Amino acid sequence: MLMSARYGRLLEPGLRKIFFDSYREKPQKYNLIFNVQDSDKAVETDFRMGGFGLFDRKESAGSIQYDDPTRGQPLQYIHEEYAKGFTIERKLVRDQMYNQIRKMPKKLGVAARATVETVSARIINTAFTQNGFDGQPLISHSHLALNDKTTIDNRLAASYGAGANDGALSDRNLKAALIQAADQRNDAGIMIECNPTILLVPPALRFKAQTIIQSGNLSELGTGSGITNDKNVIQNEFKVVVWDYISAKNGGSDTHWFVIDPTVAELNFFWRDKLEFANTNDFDTMQAKYRAYMRFSVGYSDFRGIVGSLGTGAA
Secondary structure (H helix, E strand, C coil): CCCCCCHHHHHHHHHHHHHHHHHCCCCCCHHHHCEEEECCCCEEEEEEECCCCCCCCCCCCCCCCCCCCCEEEEEEEECEEEEEEEEEEHHHHHCCCHHHHHHHHHHHHHHHHHHHHHHHHHHHHCCCCCECCCCCECCCCCEECCCCCCEECCECCCCCCCCCCCECCCHHHHHHHHHHHHCCECCCCCECCCCCCEEEECHHHHHHHHHHHHCCECCCECCCCCECCCECCCCCCCEEEECHHHCHHHCCCCCCEEEECCCCCCEEEEEEEEEEEEEEEECCCCEEEEEEEEEEEEEECCCCCEEEECCCECC
16 A cells, blocks of 8 residues: 555656656757757856957968957846646545546646747747847847947848848748848858758748748749749758747747758757756645756847748738
8 A cells, every 4th residue: 555655756757757758759849949058057148249350361470460359248048947746646546546647747748848949939939029139139120230330131131132021931032031141241240151051930831831942843933924944942951940839829920930040040048957857745635746847048149140031021
């Protein structure tokens, strides 16, 4: 017979496995968009750092020129705590209600996964509306370099290629976004070779994105009366990431889309305490308590490496 002081601990290994199996049941997407790192501090501090200019030509006996890149304001990633738990009455164990008991850690694992995804997705869902460290949203026509003279535009604009302002996802607008990304420069004004390889879309644009990327020929109407037979020159150049948590029903949009170069973008996620699962018993109520806990932060340290579109303009 399970004693009230022991049954919670005896159940814990099995419930732990169910919890983490449920958490990992479906692939997460946040780690495809953000640079995931571990943290050993209460707050992670980053600095927006200006880039170096081109190397100077050195004379054989000349001295090396030393630059001190401009440093912007400190950017802080403050780790937040997230927790949730459930209780199991002793009588459920005594009455062998194991099917009901197993549902609880499974549902808690699903909730944990959704929490990480939802919090991370807010950075993308507010990319056009929430002002960041430079007084502009992550996606904006009006970012300023640290010299306060150069304007950097990472919101799809008609001045690049044949694209439309905030154009809907299409072959020509996607190519325009690539041209716009390639024009991004560091704070010293030199090219940073931004070449996006991720196309991030909500579920509503999934099939449109996959058709554009995977078709052997262009998937859209040509300038004539029919479908063009031109080769699709960007076939399979992108990894299409469909993220449920950036849909309209989850606080995002069904039209927004983004291209990202993960080698340039500084979208960051810091784990301070990775997800854990533990239990204790309450003597008076004869309930076993189980809780999950995690602590993390998410944000960005630069607006380069990404170009976005509201997706409301012409295709």
